[in-house]
Amino acid sequence: MENVIELQHVHKSFDGFQLNNLSMTIKKGFVTGFIGGNGAGKSTTIKLMMNLLQPDRGTISIFGLNYKDHEKEIKQRIGFVFDENIFYENVTLAEMKKIIKPAYVNWDDNLFHYYVKTFELPLNKKIKSFSKGMMMKASLTIALSHHAELIIMDEPTSGLDPSFRRELLDILHNLMQDGEKTIFFSTHLTTDLDRIADYITFIHKGKHIFTKEIYQIEEEYAIVKGGIELLDKDTEREFISIRKSNHGFEALTANKTRAENIFGGMALIEKPTLEDIMFYTKKGEEHYV
Amino acid sequence: MQIIISNNSKGPIYKQIYAQIKKHILTNELQQGQSLPSMRQLAKDLDISVITTKRAYEELEKNGFIYSVVGKGSFVSEQNNEMIKERKRKVIEEQLVTAIQNGKEIGINLNELKELLTMLYREEE
Numbered sequence: 001m002e003n004v005i006e007l008q009h010v011h012k013s014f015d016g017f018q019l020n021n022l023s024m025t026i027k028k029g030f031v032t033g034f035i036g037g038n039g040a041g042k043s044t045t046i047k048l049m050m051n052l053l054q055p056d057r058g059t060i061s062i063f064g065l066n067y068k069d070h071e072k073e074i075k076q077r078i079g080f081v082f083d084e085n086i087f088y089e090n091v092t093l094a095e096m097k098k099i100i101k102p103a104y105v106n107w108d109d110n111l112f113h114y115y116v117k118t119f120e121l122p123l124n125k126k127i128k129s130f131s132k133g134m135m136m137k138a139s140l141t142i143a144l145s146h147h148a149e150l151i152i153m154d155e156p157t158s159g160l161d162p163s164f165r166r167e168l169l170d171i172l173h174n175l176m177q178d179g180e181k182t183i184f185f186s187t188h189l190t191t192d193l194d195r196i197a198d199y200i201t202f203i204h205k206g207k208h209i210f211t212k213e214i215y216q217i218e219e220e221y222a223i224v225k226g227g228i229e230l231l232d233k234d235t236e237r238e239f240i241s242i243r244k245s246n247h248g249f250e251a252l253t254a255n256k257t258r259a260e261n262i263f264g265g266m267a268l269i270e271k272p273t274l275e276d277i278m279f280y281t282k283k284g285e286e287h288y289v
Numbered sequence: 290m291q292i293i294i295s296n297n298s299k300g301p302i303y304k305q306i307y308a309q310i311k312k313h314i315l316t317n318e319l320q321q322g323q324s325l326p327s328m329r330q331l332a333k334d335l336d337i338s339v340i341t342t343k344r345a346y347e348e349l350e351k352n353g354f355i356y357s358v359v360g361k362g363s364f365v366s367e368q369n370n371e372m373i374k375e376r377k378r379k380v381i382e383e384q385l386v387t388a389i390q391n392g393k394e395i396g397i398n399l400n401e402l403k404e405l406l407t408m409l410y411r412e413e414e
Contacts, residue, residue, distance in 0.1 A: 142365050173333040176329060198340035213299050 002028040003064075004150050004182045005049060005212040006044045009120035010058035012044060019044055019206040022058070026199075029179040031172065032211070033197035034186040035274060037282060041206040046154050047156035049184075050080060062150070076105055079143025081136070081153040081185075088285045089128035093121055093138055097145075104146035131166045140171070151175070157192050164191070169196050189236060190274035200274065204281055225249070226267030241284035252280035290319060290326070292336055306345035312313060312363055314354050325363040334356055 005026035009182070012113045017162040019041050026032050036042050047053040048060060051074075053066040058068065062074045088096065093116070101107045102113060119137040121194070130138060136156060145152055154287065169192060175181050193200060201211040212220075227248050236242060240253040240257060252272060253259040260269055292309045294302055314320040326334065328342040330357070346363055349355045357363040392402050 143315055169336070170333075173336070176339060177327075177329050177333065179329060194338075195336050196338055198338045211342075214301055214409055215341055218301055 004028045004062065005184065006059075006061045006064075007048070008059045010055045010060060012048060014044075016043070017041070017206065019048075019055075022203070022206065022210055024201055024208050026182065026184050026201075028182050029176075030198035031176060031183040031185075031196050032199040032201055033190075033193040033214075034184060034201050034203075035188075035190060035193070035278060036186075036203040037278060039205075040203050042076050042203065043154060044153060044206075045196055045203065048188060049152060050078070051075075051266050076146070076265075077149045078149030078233060079140075079146065079151045081139045081143050081151065081156055083201075089194070090126060092124050092126055094123040094142075096127065096138075096142075101144055104148045108145055110145060111147070112141060115141040115144055124266065132159050132219065134249065136160065136164075136168070141166075144175070149181055151183045151185075153180065153183070154188060156185055157187055165192060172196055177268045190278075195215065201260050202274075202281075204285065209281060217274070217277070219252055220256055221277055222253050223251055223270045223272045223276055224251050224263055224267050226263060230263060230267055234259050238262060239280075239284075241280045243280075243283070252276060252284075290330075292335060303344040303348070305342050307348045307351065309355055310345070310349055311352075311363075319365050319366045321365050323365045325365070327362055336385075380384060 003011060003025040005024075007022055007024050010019060010022040017039065022041075023044065034045070044053065049056055049062065049189055050072060054067075056189070056223075063077060065074055067074060080104055090101075092100070106239075115121075115137075119134075119141060120194050121141065123133060127135070127138065140156075157168060160168065162225055172183060173196065175183070195286040198210055200214055200217060203210040225248065228244060230246075231242070232248060242249055256269070263269065290310070292306060294305055298305060300308075310319070310325070319325070325346070328346055329339055332342045333346055345409075346355065346357070349364070350357060350399050353366055355363050357391040389402065392398075397405075
Protein backbone atom coordinates (compact mmCIF):
# COMPACT_ATOMS: atom_id res chain seq x y z
CA MET A 1 0.00 0.00 0.00
CA GLU A 2 1.11 3.49 -0.86
CA ASN A 3 2.12 5.90 1.89
CA VAL A 4 0.81 9.43 1.57
CA ILE A 5 2.70 10.78 4.58
CA GLU A 6 6.07 9.54 5.78
CA LEU A 7 7.94 10.89 8.77
CA GLN A 8 11.35 9.44 9.38
CA HIS A 9 13.35 10.01 12.55
CA VAL A 10 11.89 13.45 13.01
CA HIS A 11 13.20 15.54 15.90
CA LYS A 12 11.85 18.92 16.91
CA SER A 13 12.47 20.66 20.17
CA PHE A 14 11.13 23.76 21.83
CA ASP A 15 11.48 25.00 25.38
CA GLY A 16 10.25 22.19 27.56
CA PHE A 17 8.97 20.02 24.75
CA GLN A 18 10.43 17.71 22.18
CA LEU A 19 9.38 15.34 19.48
CA ASN A 20 11.83 12.54 19.71
CA ASN A 21 12.77 10.34 16.76
CA LEU A 22 9.23 10.31 15.43
CA SER A 23 8.68 7.92 12.54
CA MET A 24 5.27 7.18 11.12
CA THR A 25 3.51 6.44 7.86
CA ILE A 26 -0.04 7.20 6.73
CA LYS A 27 -1.65 4.95 4.14
CA LYS A 28 -3.41 6.13 1.01
CA GLY A 29 -7.17 5.60 0.78
CA PHE A 30 -7.74 5.26 4.50
CA VAL A 31 -8.69 7.32 7.53
CA THR A 32 -6.09 7.62 10.26
CA GLY A 33 -7.11 8.91 13.67
CA PHE A 34 -4.36 10.69 15.56
CA ILE A 35 -4.62 10.45 19.34
CA GLY A 36 -2.57 11.52 22.31
CA GLY A 37 -3.07 13.58 25.46
CA ASN A 38 -2.60 17.31 25.82
CA GLY A 39 1.00 18.20 25.08
CA ALA A 40 1.70 14.85 23.41
CA GLY A 41 2.82 16.67 20.27
CA LYS A 42 -0.21 16.27 18.01
CA SER A 43 -0.39 19.89 16.86
CA THR A 44 3.38 20.07 16.41
CA THR A 45 3.27 16.94 14.27
CA ILE A 46 0.48 18.34 12.14
CA LYS A 47 2.35 21.63 11.71
CA LEU A 48 5.41 19.68 10.58
CA MET A 49 3.28 17.79 8.06
CA MET A 50 1.99 21.12 6.74
CA ASN A 51 5.48 22.64 6.64
CA LEU A 52 4.35 25.33 9.09
CA LEU A 53 7.26 24.10 11.18
CA GLN A 54 10.48 22.48 9.97
CA PRO A 55 12.12 19.54 11.70
CA ASP A 56 15.49 19.96 13.43
CA ARG A 57 16.46 16.57 12.04
CA GLY A 58 14.81 13.80 10.07
CA THR A 59 12.79 13.76 6.86
CA ILE A 60 9.17 14.39 6.01
CA SER A 61 7.68 13.40 2.70
CA ILE A 62 4.15 13.94 1.45
CA PHE A 63 2.96 12.04 -1.65
CA GLY A 64 6.56 10.86 -1.86
CA LEU A 65 7.77 14.46 -2.29
CA ASN A 66 9.77 16.70 0.02
CA TYR A 67 8.83 20.27 0.89
CA LYS A 68 12.20 21.68 -0.03
CA ASP A 69 11.76 21.01 -3.74
CA HIS A 70 8.00 20.54 -4.09
CA GLU A 71 6.24 22.77 -1.59
CA LYS A 72 3.85 24.28 -4.13
CA GLU A 73 2.81 20.96 -5.59
CA ILE A 74 2.26 19.38 -2.18
CA LYS A 75 0.14 22.26 -0.93
CA GLN A 76 -2.06 22.09 -4.01
CA ARG A 77 -2.95 18.54 -3.08
CA ILE A 78 -3.60 19.04 0.65
CA GLY A 79 -6.78 20.33 2.23
CA PHE A 80 -6.38 21.58 5.77
CA VAL A 81 -9.29 21.85 8.15
CA PHE A 82 -8.67 23.74 11.38
CA ASP A 83 -10.80 23.71 14.46
CA GLU A 84 -10.55 27.47 14.63
CA ASN A 85 -11.60 30.23 12.34
CA ILE A 86 -8.96 30.68 9.67
CA PHE A 87 -11.01 33.02 7.52
CA TYR A 88 -11.32 36.75 7.60
CA GLU A 89 -14.30 37.35 9.82
CA ASN A 90 -15.70 40.36 8.07
CA VAL A 91 -16.16 38.80 4.66
CA THR A 92 -18.82 36.44 3.38
CA LEU A 93 -18.15 32.91 2.17
CA ALA A 94 -18.63 34.08 -1.43
CA GLU A 95 -15.97 36.75 -0.93
CA MET A 96 -13.70 34.30 0.84
CA LYS A 97 -13.93 32.00 -2.16
CA LYS A 98 -12.75 34.80 -4.47
CA ILE A 99 -9.70 35.32 -2.25
CA ILE A 100 -8.78 31.64 -2.04
CA LYS A 101 -9.67 30.41 -5.51
CA PRO A 102 -6.65 31.87 -7.41
CA ALA A 103 -4.26 30.00 -5.13
CA TYR A 104 -5.38 26.62 -6.44
CA VAL A 105 -4.79 25.25 -9.92
CA ASN A 106 -7.51 22.63 -9.50
CA TRP A 107 -10.15 24.88 -7.97
CA ASP A 108 -13.61 23.63 -8.96
CA ASP A 109 -16.48 26.10 -8.71
CA ASN A 110 -19.08 23.39 -9.32
CA LEU A 111 -17.74 21.38 -6.43
CA PHE A 112 -17.68 24.48 -4.25
CA HIS A 113 -21.34 25.19 -4.97
CA TYR A 114 -22.23 21.53 -4.54
CA TYR A 115 -20.83 21.50 -0.99
CA VAL A 116 -22.26 24.92 -0.15
CA LYS A 117 -25.65 23.49 -1.08
CA THR A 118 -25.12 20.13 0.61
CA PHE A 119 -23.93 21.74 3.81
CA GLU A 120 -26.63 24.43 3.59
CA LEU A 121 -24.10 27.23 4.00
CA PRO A 122 -25.11 30.87 3.44
CA LEU A 123 -22.95 32.52 0.79
CA ASN A 124 -23.78 36.08 1.68
CA LYS A 125 -23.59 36.16 5.45
CA LYS A 126 -20.47 37.38 7.20
CA ILE A 127 -18.32 34.53 8.42
CA LYS A 128 -18.20 35.94 11.95
CA SER A 129 -21.89 35.07 12.30
CA PHE A 130 -21.19 31.37 11.58
CA SER A 131 -21.66 28.78 14.32
CA LYS A 132 -18.83 26.40 15.10
CA GLY A 133 -20.50 23.71 12.99
CA MET A 134 -20.95 26.04 10.01
CA MET A 135 -17.34 27.17 10.30
CA MET A 136 -16.24 23.57 10.20
CA LYS A 137 -18.36 22.93 7.09
CA ALA A 138 -17.05 26.09 5.42
CA SER A 139 -13.49 25.03 6.13
CA LEU A 140 -14.21 21.57 4.74
CA THR A 141 -15.89 23.05 1.65
CA ILE A 142 -12.79 25.08 0.84
CA ALA A 143 -10.58 22.03 1.36
CA LEU A 144 -12.75 19.85 -0.88
CA SER A 145 -13.23 22.39 -3.65
CA HIS A 146 -9.66 22.16 -4.86
CA HIS A 147 -9.75 18.36 -5.18
CA ALA A 148 -7.44 17.78 -2.24
CA GLU A 149 -6.20 14.20 -2.09
CA LEU A 150 -5.03 14.45 1.49
CA ILE A 151 -7.25 16.05 4.08
CA ILE A 152 -5.62 16.95 7.37
CA MET A 153 -7.90 17.99 10.19
CA ASP A 154 -6.93 19.26 13.60
CA GLU A 155 -9.59 18.36 16.16
CA PRO A 156 -12.46 18.60 13.67
CA THR A 157 -15.11 17.24 16.02
CA SER A 158 -14.24 19.15 19.19
CA GLY A 159 -16.88 21.65 20.17
CA LEU A 160 -19.45 20.15 17.82
CA ASP A 161 -22.73 18.77 19.07
CA PRO A 162 -23.30 14.99 18.80
CA SER A 163 -25.70 15.15 15.87
CA PHE A 164 -23.38 17.35 13.86
CA ARG A 165 -20.47 15.05 14.67
CA ARG A 166 -22.49 12.18 13.20
CA GLU A 167 -23.19 14.28 10.14
CA LEU A 168 -19.49 15.02 9.71
CA LEU A 169 -18.63 11.32 9.95
CA ASP A 170 -21.19 10.64 7.21
CA ILE A 171 -19.54 13.27 5.03
CA LEU A 172 -16.18 11.61 5.63
CA HIS A 173 -17.61 8.17 4.78
CA ASN A 174 -18.83 9.61 1.48
CA LEU A 175 -15.43 11.11 0.71
CA MET A 176 -13.75 7.76 1.21
CA GLN A 177 -15.86 5.95 -1.39
CA ASP A 178 -13.49 6.24 -4.35
CA GLY A 179 -10.48 5.07 -2.37
CA GLU A 180 -8.34 7.92 -3.69
CA LYS A 181 -8.56 10.26 -0.72
CA THR A 182 -6.67 10.04 2.53
CA ILE A 183 -7.81 11.57 5.78
CA PHE A 184 -5.63 12.26 8.78
CA PHE A 185 -7.26 13.81 11.81
CA SER A 186 -6.41 14.43 15.40
CA THR A 187 -9.03 14.12 18.09
CA HIS A 188 -9.72 13.88 21.78
CA LEU A 189 -13.07 12.24 21.19
CA THR A 190 -12.03 8.66 20.77
CA THR A 191 -15.58 7.34 20.31
CA ASP A 192 -15.75 9.07 16.92
CA LEU A 193 -12.86 6.93 15.77
CA ASP A 194 -14.76 3.64 16.09
CA ARG A 195 -17.08 4.81 13.35
CA ILE A 196 -14.59 5.98 10.79
CA ALA A 197 -10.91 5.35 11.53
CA ASP A 198 -9.05 2.56 9.77
CA TYR A 199 -5.76 3.21 11.51
CA ILE A 200 -4.98 4.71 14.88
CA THR A 201 -1.74 6.56 15.45
CA PHE A 202 -0.99 7.13 19.10
CA ILE A 203 1.73 9.45 20.33
CA HIS A 204 2.70 10.18 23.88
CA LYS A 205 5.18 12.81 25.09
CA GLY A 206 6.55 13.35 21.60
CA LYS A 207 7.09 9.66 20.98
CA HIS A 208 5.28 7.41 18.54
CA ILE A 209 3.68 4.59 20.55
CA PHE A 210 1.93 2.80 17.69
CA THR A 211 0.11 2.94 14.38
CA LYS A 212 -2.27 0.01 14.11
CA GLU A 213 -5.35 -1.16 12.27
CA ILE A 214 -8.29 -0.39 14.51
CA TYR A 215 -9.32 -4.04 14.92
CA GLN A 216 -5.77 -5.02 15.78
CA ILE A 217 -5.96 -2.96 18.96
CA GLU A 218 -8.70 -5.09 20.47
CA GLU A 219 -6.87 -8.24 19.38
CA GLU A 220 -3.71 -7.22 21.20
CA TYR A 221 -4.73 -5.05 24.12
CA ALA A 222 -7.04 -6.00 26.96
CA ILE A 223 -8.20 -4.69 30.30
CA VAL A 224 -7.83 -7.24 33.06
CA LYS A 225 -9.91 -6.84 36.23
CA GLY A 226 -9.57 -9.05 39.26
CA GLY A 227 -8.71 -9.49 42.92
CA ILE A 228 -5.48 -8.09 44.34
CA GLU A 229 -4.35 -11.63 45.29
CA LEU A 230 -3.71 -12.33 41.60
CA LEU A 231 -0.90 -9.78 41.56
CA ASP A 232 2.67 -10.59 42.39
CA LYS A 233 6.05 -9.55 40.96
CA ASP A 234 5.67 -11.84 37.96
CA THR A 235 2.09 -11.18 37.05
CA GLU A 236 2.52 -7.42 37.47
CA ARG A 237 5.15 -7.50 34.75
CA GLU A 238 2.42 -8.46 32.25
CA PHE A 239 0.90 -5.02 32.44
CA ILE A 240 1.61 -1.60 30.99
CA SER A 241 0.26 -0.20 34.24
CA ILE A 242 -2.09 -1.15 37.03
CA ARG A 243 -4.74 0.69 38.99
CA LYS A 244 -5.18 -0.84 42.42
CA SER A 245 -7.90 -0.17 44.93
CA ASN A 246 -9.19 -1.78 48.09
CA HIS A 247 -11.61 -3.76 46.00
CA GLY A 248 -9.34 -5.20 43.35
CA PHE A 249 -7.22 -4.13 40.42
CA GLU A 250 -7.70 -3.04 36.84
CA ALA A 251 -4.79 -3.14 34.40
CA LEU A 252 -3.89 -2.87 30.75
CA THR A 253 -1.96 -5.54 28.89
CA ALA A 254 -0.56 -5.36 25.35
CA ASN A 255 -0.62 -9.15 25.10
CA LYS A 256 -4.20 -10.32 25.40
CA THR A 257 -3.49 -13.98 24.58
CA ARG A 258 -0.90 -14.30 27.34
CA ALA A 259 -3.17 -12.56 29.81
CA GLU A 260 -5.92 -15.02 28.92
CA ASN A 261 -3.57 -17.93 29.59
CA ILE A 262 -2.39 -16.52 32.89
CA PHE A 263 -5.60 -15.09 34.30
CA GLY A 264 -8.24 -17.01 32.33
CA GLY A 265 -11.16 -17.90 34.57
CA MET A 266 -9.81 -15.94 37.53
CA ALA A 267 -10.14 -12.41 36.19
CA LEU A 268 -12.35 -10.48 33.83
CA ILE A 269 -10.72 -9.77 30.50
CA GLU A 270 -12.36 -6.98 28.54
CA LYS A 271 -11.96 -5.01 25.36
CA PRO A 272 -10.18 -1.72 26.13
CA THR A 273 -11.33 1.63 24.85
CA LEU A 274 -8.80 3.97 23.24
CA GLU A 275 -9.17 6.09 26.34
CA ASP A 276 -8.11 3.14 28.48
CA ILE A 277 -5.01 2.71 26.34
CA MET A 278 -4.16 6.41 26.60
CA PHE A 279 -4.78 6.48 30.35
CA TYR A 280 -2.74 3.39 31.23
CA THR A 281 0.10 4.27 28.88
CA LYS A 282 0.45 7.66 30.51
CA LYS A 283 0.26 6.10 33.96
CA GLY A 284 2.85 3.46 32.99
CA GLU A 285 5.23 6.13 31.81
CA GLU A 286 4.98 8.04 35.09
CA HIS A 287 5.60 4.84 36.99
CA TYR A 288 8.72 3.68 35.19
CA VAL A 289 10.45 6.95 34.44
CA MET B 290 -28.48 -8.35 2.44
CA GLN B 291 -29.14 -7.84 6.08
CA ILE B 292 -26.25 -7.28 8.45
CA ILE B 293 -26.68 -6.21 12.03
CA ILE B 294 -23.71 -5.09 14.06
CA SER B 295 -23.82 -5.31 17.83
CA ASN B 296 -21.68 -2.85 19.73
CA ASN B 297 -22.15 -4.77 22.93
CA SER B 298 -21.07 -8.10 21.53
CA LYS B 299 -17.73 -9.44 22.68
CA GLY B 300 -16.76 -10.46 19.17
CA PRO B 301 -14.87 -8.05 16.93
CA ILE B 302 -16.99 -6.31 14.31
CA TYR B 303 -15.22 -7.93 11.35
CA LYS B 304 -16.09 -11.36 12.76
CA GLN B 305 -19.73 -10.39 13.07
CA ILE B 306 -19.78 -9.33 9.42
CA TYR B 307 -17.91 -12.47 8.39
CA ALA B 308 -20.37 -14.75 10.21
CA GLN B 309 -23.45 -13.03 8.82
CA ILE B 310 -22.30 -12.99 5.20
CA LYS B 311 -21.17 -16.62 5.51
CA LYS B 312 -24.62 -17.55 6.78
CA HIS B 313 -26.28 -15.71 3.88
CA ILE B 314 -24.10 -17.70 1.47
CA LEU B 315 -24.72 -21.10 3.10
CA THR B 316 -28.48 -20.52 3.18
CA ASN B 317 -28.33 -19.48 -0.49
CA GLU B 318 -29.75 -16.09 0.31
CA LEU B 319 -26.66 -14.85 -1.46
CA GLN B 320 -26.22 -16.94 -4.54
CA GLN B 321 -23.22 -17.99 -6.56
CA GLY B 322 -21.82 -15.18 -8.62
CA GLN B 323 -23.93 -12.57 -6.89
CA SER B 324 -22.00 -9.38 -6.20
CA LEU B 325 -21.42 -8.05 -2.71
CA PRO B 326 -21.48 -4.34 -1.92
CA SER B 327 -18.05 -2.74 -2.20
CA MET B 328 -16.04 -2.66 1.01
CA ARG B 329 -16.28 1.11 1.09
CA GLN B 330 -20.02 1.13 0.47
CA LEU B 331 -20.62 -1.46 3.19
CA ALA B 332 -18.42 0.49 5.62
CA LYS B 333 -20.48 3.59 4.95
CA ASP B 334 -23.80 1.74 5.28
CA LEU B 335 -22.81 0.13 8.55
CA ASP B 336 -21.07 3.29 9.83
CA ILE B 337 -17.81 1.50 10.50
CA SER B 338 -14.30 1.84 9.14
CA VAL B 339 -13.24 0.54 5.73
CA ILE B 340 -10.44 -1.53 7.22
CA THR B 341 -13.02 -3.51 9.21
CA THR B 342 -15.07 -4.51 6.16
CA LYS B 343 -11.81 -5.12 4.31
CA ARG B 344 -10.75 -7.59 7.00
CA ALA B 345 -14.13 -9.38 6.87
CA TYR B 346 -13.94 -9.71 3.07
CA GLU B 347 -10.35 -10.95 3.28
CA GLU B 348 -11.39 -13.70 5.70
CA LEU B 349 -14.34 -14.67 3.48
CA GLU B 350 -12.02 -14.82 0.50
CA LYS B 351 -9.38 -16.81 2.35
CA ASN B 352 -11.98 -19.42 3.24
CA GLY B 353 -13.31 -19.63 -0.29
CA PHE B 354 -16.73 -18.06 0.22
CA ILE B 355 -16.15 -15.08 -2.02
CA TYR B 356 -13.67 -13.96 -4.64
CA SER B 357 -12.74 -10.52 -5.87
CA VAL B 358 -11.96 -9.13 -9.27
CA VAL B 359 -9.78 -6.03 -9.34
CA GLY B 360 -11.86 -3.04 -10.35
CA LYS B 361 -15.11 -5.00 -10.32
CA GLY B 362 -15.66 -5.98 -6.73
CA SER B 363 -16.40 -9.10 -4.73
CA PHE B 364 -18.64 -11.99 -5.68
CA VAL B 365 -19.99 -15.13 -4.04
CA SER B 366 -17.76 -18.06 -5.00
CA GLU B 367 -18.98 -20.87 -7.16
CA GLN B 368 -16.31 -22.96 -5.55
CA ASN B 369 -18.35 -23.10 -2.46
CA ASN B 370 -20.62 -25.98 -3.52
CA GLU B 371 -17.65 -27.71 -5.09
CA MET B 372 -15.92 -27.53 -1.77
CA ILE B 373 -18.85 -29.10 0.02
CA LYS B 374 -18.98 -31.88 -2.62
CA GLU B 375 -15.26 -32.38 -2.34
CA ARG B 376 -15.49 -32.75 1.40
CA LYS B 377 -18.31 -35.33 1.14
CA ARG B 378 -16.38 -37.24 -1.48
CA LYS B 379 -13.47 -37.58 0.91
CA VAL B 380 -15.79 -38.97 3.60
CA ILE B 381 -17.23 -41.51 1.14
CA GLU B 382 -13.75 -42.65 0.15
CA GLU B 383 -12.78 -43.16 3.76
CA GLN B 384 -15.94 -45.15 4.45
CA LEU B 385 -15.36 -47.31 1.39
CA VAL B 386 -11.78 -48.00 2.47
CA THR B 387 -13.12 -49.20 5.83
CA ALA B 388 -15.63 -51.45 4.03
CA ILE B 389 -12.84 -52.90 1.84
CA GLN B 390 -10.63 -53.58 4.86
CA ASN B 391 -13.49 -55.25 6.75
CA GLY B 392 -14.32 -57.30 3.65
CA LYS B 393 -10.71 -58.45 3.23
CA GLU B 394 -10.61 -59.60 6.87
CA ILE B 395 -13.34 -62.17 6.19
CA GLY B 396 -12.23 -63.00 2.65
CA ILE B 397 -14.79 -61.11 0.56
CA ASN B 398 -13.30 -60.40 -2.88
CA LEU B 399 -13.79 -57.39 -5.14
CA ASN B 400 -16.59 -58.93 -7.20
CA GLU B 401 -18.55 -59.95 -4.13
CA LEU B 402 -18.06 -56.47 -2.69
CA LYS B 403 -19.24 -54.86 -5.92
CA GLU B 404 -22.34 -57.07 -5.93
CA LEU B 405 -23.04 -56.11 -2.35
CA LEU B 406 -22.60 -52.42 -3.14
CA THR B 407 -24.83 -52.66 -6.22
CA MET B 408 -27.53 -54.44 -4.24
CA LEU B 409 -27.45 -51.93 -1.37
CA TYR B 410 -27.34 -48.99 -3.76
CA ARG B 411 -30.48 -50.23 -5.58
CA GLU B 412 -32.31 -50.83 -2.32
CA GLU B 413 -31.77 -47.20 -1.41
CA GLU B 414 -33.37 -46.00 -4.64
